[in-house]
Amino acid sequence: MAPADGLRPSLCVELVWSPAKGDVRQAEFMVPAGTTIEQALRACPEFAEQLPRLAQLRIGVWGRVQGLDAVLRARDRIEVYRPLTVDPKEARRQRYKARGERIVSKHRPLAGKTSR
Numbered sequence: 001m002a003p004a005d006g007l008r009p010s011l012c013v014e015l016v017w018s019p020a021k022g023d024v025r026q027a028e029f030m031v032p033a034g035t036t037i038e039q040a041l042r043a044c045p046e047f048a049e050q051l052p053r054l055a056q057l058r059i060g061v062w063g064r065v066q067g068l069d070a071v072l073r074a075r076d077r078i079e080v081y082r083p084l085t086v087d088p089k090e091a092r093r094q095r096y097k098a099r100g101e102r103i104v105s106k107h108r109p110l111a112g113k114t115s116r
Helices: 037-043 045-056 088-099 101-106
Strands: 010-020 023-032 058-061 064-066 077-081
Touching (some): 023 045, 037 045
């Protein structure tokens, strides 16, 4: 049912994005019911600097990729995903090289113990 004054009810949504590595930003704001993701992104002043790149970014709601035309619900968390800067497999290899095998063997049960 619509309110008596003719206004659409408002929804509270949260927007989370990371413009650069190690920099995570968050904004919570109200939008009218029936608002799409694209409309919500354009309504958030803190996100204005990212709008020119909007077509290049992947957008999701609660960890699931959505299109810009998806309609929001109350308490939705809009997440903006940056492109990967390094292949995940390569990142694991680099971390392993940097930390070495010592960490892997430390966490294995019975590491370094011989059986009889």
